[in-house]
Amino acid sequence: MHNYRMIVLDLDDTLLQDDHTISTRTKIALMKAQEAGVKVVLASGRPTYAMTHIAEELELAKYGSFILSFNGAKIINWKTKEELFSSTLPVQTVHELYDISKKEQVGILSYDGDDIVAETVTAYTQKESEITGMNIKEVESFKQAITRPVVKVLMVDDPTKLAIVEKKLQKQLEGQLSVMRSKPFFLEFTEAGVDKGTSLHQLIHKLGIEQAEVIAIGDSYNDLAMINFAGLGVAMGNAPDDIKEIADYVTDTNMNHGVAKVVETFILNKIPQA
Numbered sequence: 001m002h003n004y005r006m007i008v009l010d011l012d013d014t015l016l017q018d019d020h021t022i023s024t025r026t027k028i029a030l031m032k033a034q035e036a037g038v039k040v041v042l043a044s045g046r047p048t049y050a051m052t053h054i055a056e057e058l059e060l061a062k063y064g065s066f067i068l069s070f071n072g073a074k075i076i077n078w079k080t081k082e083e084l085f086s087s088t089l090p091v092q093t094v095h096e097l098y099d100i101s102k103k104e105q106v107g108i109l110s111y112d113g114d115d116i117v118a119e120t121v122t123a124y125t126q127k128e129s130e131i132t133g134m135n136i137k138e139v140e141s142f143k144q145a146i147t148r149p150v151v152k153v154l155m156v157d158d159p160t161k162l163a164i165v166e167k168k169l170q171k172q173l174e175g176q177l178s179v180m181r182s183k184p185f186f187l188e189f190t191e192a193g194v195d196k197g198t199s200l201h202q203l204i205h206k207l208g209i210e211q212a213e214v215i216a217i218g219d220s221y222n223d224l225a226m227i228n229f230a231g232l233g234v235a236m237g238n239a240p241d242d243i244k245e246i247a248d249y250v251t252d253t254n255m256n257h258g259v260a261k262v263v264e265t266f267i268l269n270k271i272p273q274a
Contacts, residue, residue, distance in 0.1 A: 004267050005209050007033060008068070008200060008226055010218035011044040011054065012131060012183070013254050014236050020131070022057065029263035034063040038267055041203070043068040043196045045182035045222050047151070048076065049114045050132030070151040071182065071222055072199030073190045085202050087191040088149035093177070095143050097153050097189055104165050106157040106187075108142065110150045117145050124156035124185050152190045159184030182222040197225025215266060217251065217259055219243065234262055 007030075009015045017023055022030075034040055040058060042051055048069040055067055060078035067076045075085040089097075094110060101108035109118040109125055115137040118125045129136050139145040155165065166187050170179045178190045196218075204214060216223070216230035219239040227233035227247050235247035236258050244250045252258040 002212050002231055003270065004038065004215050004232070005213040006039040006041060006204065006207075006215070007263065007267065008041040008043050008196075008214060008216040008230065009259060010196075010220065010223050011042060011046060011051065013219045013238060014217055014223075015042070015054070015254075015259050017255055022054070023257050023260065025257045026260040026263075027058070029260040029268060030058055033263050033267045034059070034065060036267070039063070039207070039209070040065040041068055041200070042066070043072065043200070043216070043218075043223075043226060045071045045152075045186070045188055046132055047111055047114075047134065048074060049134060053133075066203060068196060068199050068203070071178070071180075071188055071190050071194070072196045072225075073151045073194050075199055075203050084206060085199060086151075087194045088151055089153065089177075089189070089191060090149055091146060094146050094150055094153055097155075098142050098146075100169065101155050104155070104168075106155045106162065106165055108153065108155050110142075110146055110153045112137065112145065112148075112150075117142065122156065127185065128154065128156070152188055155187040155189070156185055157187075162187050180222045180224075182220055188222060195225040196223060197229040200226050200229055215262065217262055219254070232266060 030040055051067050051069055055078050064079040067078055073087040076083055098108055107122050107124055109116055116134050117137050119142045121136055121138055166181055173179055177192050178194050182188050212231035214230040215232045216226040217234040218227055219236040233247045234249045234251055235244040237253035251262050
């Protein structure tokens with residue numbers, strides 16, 4: 001059995017219950033793991049701003065743990081607030097994605113500081129606002145509003161439609177951009193080669209932690225890279241079947257302490273009891 005030194009957690013539908021809270025059992029397990037020296041990494045498609053309250057709740061700063069936001073495009077040491085890695089999309093690329101979104105007739109949004117930028121507010125834009133706790137800045141011209149490089153862009157629409165657009169754009173933009181769905185109705189675009197797996201690789205290299213010493217838990221397609229990368233890749237009980245198939249282990253659902261059960265089984269049971 002490995003001695004695990006890091007646990008990497010997706011947030012929505014993984015660490016968080018459906019009401020966006022962490023169960024008491026899960027919180028206790030993660031605090032015990034951190035006290036035992038295990039690093040906790042919050043790894044989400046969410047912007048950093050939308051992850052800070054969870055980082056505070058789990059006291060990541062106290063234990064020198066990390067946030068991996070925007071699908072891995074940023075890594076932040078939560079104790080020092082130092083950015084260990086940051087990747088952005090050039091303005092021109094963002095404008096090109098806007099043109100593609102018009103052609104495919106899907107919604108598009110990005111971020112400016114702590115705001116969500118969009119031309120039209122739809123149910124999906126509202127959903128992103130609700131998940132992240134960020135305000136929507138409705139603009140007349142998306143292109144005119146985006147004048148600085150951004151960390152990521154989201155195309156948003158009906159899941160059935162977006163699944164078709166995803167396959168098409170993955171082919172079209174191969175080698176140029178990272179294209180993946182974080183939720184059925186969110187299609188995310190980041191710099192090519194940037195995903196939760198590649199960022200995790202950078203982070204452990206800096207910390208001197210081995211791949212085999214990492215547990216990664218997720219439920220969605222943007223978690224595949226880190227589930228594949230980790231020594232123990234875990235799929236949530238509520239993950240789609242194709243994600244469960246590639247995982248080393250399948251835990252319970254996000255509504256039934258799935259994360260706590262992994263921590264208890266693979267980390268806490270390994271710590272010698274005083």
